[in-house]
Amino acid sequence: MNELRSGNLRFAAEDPGDPANFPRVLTVWRANLLGSSGKGNEYFLRHLLGADAETRNQEGLRPAEVTWREEAAEGKLDLLTAIDFRMTSTALFSDVVLPAATWYEKHDLSSTDMHPFVHAFNPAIAPPWQTRSDYDTFLSLADRFSALAADHLGRRTDVLAVPLAHDTPDELAQPGGRVRDWKHGECEPVPGRTMPRIVAIERDYAAVGERMRSIGPLFAELGLTTKAVTYRVGPELDYLADKNGTTGEGRVSLATADRMCEAILALSGTTNGRLSTQGFETLEKRTGTRLADLAAEHEGRRITFADTQSRPQPVITSPEWSGSETGGRRYSAFVINVERDKPWHTLTGRQQFFLDHDWIIELGEQLPAYRPPLNMRRHYGEQRDGADGDGGAEVTVRYLTPHSKWSIHSEYQDNAYMLALSRGGPTIWMSVEDARAIGVADNDWIEAYNRNGVVVARAIVSHRMPAGTVYMYHAKDRNVNVPLTERSGRRGGVHNSLTRLLLKPSHLIGGYAQFTYAFNYYGPTGNQRDEITVIRRRAQEVTY
Amino acid sequence: MSVALWVVVPYIALTIFVVGHVWRWRVDQFGWTTRTTQVLESRLLRLGSPLFHLGAFAAIGGHVLGLLVPKSLTEAVGVDEHLYHLVSVSAGTVAGLMVVAGLGLLLARRLTSPRVRRTTTRADKVLFAVIAATIALGMSATVGQNLLGGGYDYRATIAVWFRGVLTFHPDPGLMAGVPLIFQLHALSAWVLAAIWPFTRLVHVWSAPVAYLWRPYVVYRRRAPLGVRR
Amino acid sequence: MRVMAQVAMVMNLDKCIGCHTCSVTCKQTWTNRDGVEYVWFNNVETKPGVGYPKRYEDQDRWHGGWQLDRRGRLKLRAGGRVKRLLNLFSNPDLADLDDYYxxxxxxxxxxxxxxxxxxxxxxxxxxxxxxxxxxxxWGANWEDDLGGAPEHAPADPVLAAMAEKVKMEFDKTFMFHLPRICEHCLNPACVAACPSGAMYKREEDGIVLVDQNRCRGWRMCVSSCPYKKVYVNHRTGKAEKCTFCFPRIEAGQPTVCAETCVGRLRYLGLILYDADAVLEAARVPDPRDLLEAQRRVFLDPSDPEVVEAARAAGISEDWIAAAQRSPIYRLAMRYRVALPLHPEYRTLPMVWYIPPLSPVLDAVTGVGADADDPDNVFHAITDLRIPLEYLAGLFSAGDTEVVAGVLMKLSAMRAYMRARTVDGTVAEDLLESVGMTAAEMEELYRLLAIAKYDERYVVPAAHREDAAALSAQADGCSLDGDGGPGMSDFHPAGVTGRRTDGRLGLKIFVRDGGTA
Structure with a gap:
């Protein structure tokens, strides 16, 4: 704390350009960060990987409190590993590619809050050639890491800055939404109140592999807590010790994927009636409203992995979720809140439109307000309609990236049938008016660029598109039918080459009521799609 | 030698022709087809195929007349040698030109259209070679001997020999003095007969003449009705 | 009266979202082979659009289907028997690969x-x-979701024939998806045009097939089908088409396209029909009378006389019972919401469609639009986004009254169910205006909206007790081997080799030139 107070110790976020603060090792599995999901693809390529990239961004503004380095760092990562069964852009850019088993070659569980079933994955065949399931891959990596860590790392104490957490008393850390900054002397630095919690964790790096394969002591000591409900799982641990077997230290074994599946099913209220009932009883005491009957019909039921293998299993209503499947109902969000008056996880315990945090007030958004798209021209100097260097017409349009019907993100879009039924490569949908303005006919090659990058694709001209907006569906990678661009002479980018992350300040609010942090991901919020792009017709002769 | 060429070769070819067709009919119904490629290339086919086929029908008709109908019969109905020669040469040349032009177009099509080329089998290549040779030899014979040259009365020799082979009274001696070009044409034709059952040419026997009197809509049962009870 | 049975299909276009699952599962099952890469037995078109193959609906160009001659007799539009044989060497009506893609x-x-x-x-x-x-x-689905429509859709034959021209403007946009398979017609033009007699209609269930052992590749069927649902396999040089998944149908299972339909919009069931009445129906002079004429060919499975005649014709009891439960009969005959696709081709197609409703074009100022009750579109039925004339051009040979009647029934059903569910009231006036009882309305709703699996698919299994039929199974599949959908390839070493069914073959039949 003294180090922090004196300024000797700073938060890494205050100087992301310091090599000591670089992310060094990135493992991408079940994802295509560099070919699909990473917003601001070209920034990833240049700054994270140090690869060729097409950004031409000239930032004018400078932050007041974060250290600014004129030369932005390039190539921060030391190691990029991809675990996949497709040669996506992520795999192509990776230092190491580990071949992954596919869905029908491993044990796993699948479910979604959008339908009331839990499913098993089962291996129809063993993973062929050198592929491995993700589970086995990570266990292998953990073992190797553990062996090396015994010499290089041993036991260490790690000090973490842990964010104030949603569904905990941390939500009351900043009453009234008044923000005070201890760095500016507006208040005392108090971990867990005016700053993150400082937590010391004992790391035994040589034991990582062993620990991955077993359930540690904390489940028994602390229970499992989800959304402020703590579950006591003693009987489940006993059951799992029996079902899964134990390790040398007497811990429940998670040595194989199906054992992990068994553990997940045993420890979740949605598949273990005893736990869901227990959770509701805990909530009843807290809220004073009748809830336990929601799970009562299934209190004695425990869904095993074998059950899910014989057929999809309907889930049990449980406090982790807000819907009710009781009596065979189908999921709908917030049913328990509405029908049983269970308080909402908000400041008022009700649905509320009025938000009173300092930063939200500053943005003028205390009540839902219409916000027009950001004026990218004014903020970032993006150009207007006009002509390009050769006198060819250009048009500047809103750029949107809706989800594709030919893929799940970038999965399946490279499948021969999907390519046959769509147009066999990346396309940009545009309106009749915009196409006419730049002399583009249906299926003509066009280039779209902005300060973030450049894309080459064929145009789909349709009267369904409103003038002034184009779509490039999410997602096609850059590895199917993507030529070199005229603008850069390099391979055209992916749809996210024209985007970048724009953090809305109000999304950084923490430590206050329903704005307090919970682990998830920063998704495509509205302002991400205020992007604009310039489109021109290019030479129809393409080279690859 | 004479016996080998004009008795042995024909009977071997005929045997292969017959046995080969029986085998092919029984064993390879699935492969018994025209192997149409019109969908892949239609421009050259539009002209080449009718030319080739109609020309071939005419040429075959001429062969039936010239080989199978005895001279005595034609003379009995008042067609003398000169008239016969006139008709056969003019009609034959026209037919021949149609066949050559048609085959030329079809060959060009198969060579220049990448789509069609890729459907070509080994049997097709052998067939094209043999059929082209046979036609080329036949055209040379007709044009060289009977149109531009003095004329050769093949009905006195080749036709008689041919009918002799079919009626199991072969006389190889008849072919001894026949001009080389005709001999080669005949041998080439026997080769064609021998390979016929193994090529796409079998589609000829499926000429759908019966379509002319068949009811339009065809029904089939999986099993006869009576057994159903 | 000669009673026969056919398994027929209805597709509810109100629910088709154009996901193309049906296309992909069919292709993966039947046409994922060399020779049929470009073939989609099931394809889904966005309408308005030229479809697959391009402009197939333009019979002035492609000469598919039947027409009446001057004396009112049926003849194939492409010509009679003699003309067909004369065109054997080059079929002037055959589409090129580039018309497909x-x-x-x-x-x-x-x-x-x-x-x-x-x-x-x-x-x-x-x-x-x-x-x-x-x-x-170009592609199998180029115009999906109206991509390229301003350029290509004006060539849509149905659109082009409309009296009131459609302007492709942003706020007047309309579209729907049209999944298509072989219609397995009662009066199939393809069978009629097949010179070798290899094509046939099955007596037991009406499925139209190509006998791969008898097809000689004359490719007359391909051009004669007005729906262009027979295709040339360019490797084998034979014709192939949708088989209605007959191995599954015989087992009492739905077709693959139906089974996998995400939207639960397909229905399968039996229709008993009078085979003797088929030609007469196809011959009615006015194309707009073809719909009712075809309905007259269909027989009422509850009529004791029909049941008697069906039994006498050898149709088994469980099939008669299935016909009585048939969702196709209910949709096409009882509720009359299903319509045939392009009846004017006179082939008497057996895959029918329920036309899609669409939003009222201009809800604020549209004629008769009821601002208070959004489901009350009765007076606005002529103002829906999808022009009535367009739907009529597809499903009723231009008779807009017929289509309007169907759409009114569907929107009445919506309004009725909304009243029942939300207010708990029974809208008697709605029932009266479409001439249905409450029970009928709710049954129609259950069938169309809830669409339970075993109410959508009522397919009786084929009877296997015939020894002859059993022996037919032992002959193996005629499509095993190079180019066919059989499981194994024919790869003999040396000059001869054994095919999968044990027959000896010569290696020269194997296509030279490597694999694609």
């Missing part, structure tokens, strides 16, 4: 094997026919 494949291996270079590796489209690099300029 040149199928592409991709060199996926390049991504793994590419050498180090200045650019990220990329795979390029190559023709699946020739193996060469190709540019993609």
């Amino acid at each position: 040149e199928p592409a494949t991709y060199d996926y291996d390049t991504l793994i094997n590419a050498p180090a270079g200045p650019h990220t590796p990329v795979i390029r489209p190559k023709s699946a026919i020739t193996g060469r690099d190709m540019a993609i300029t």
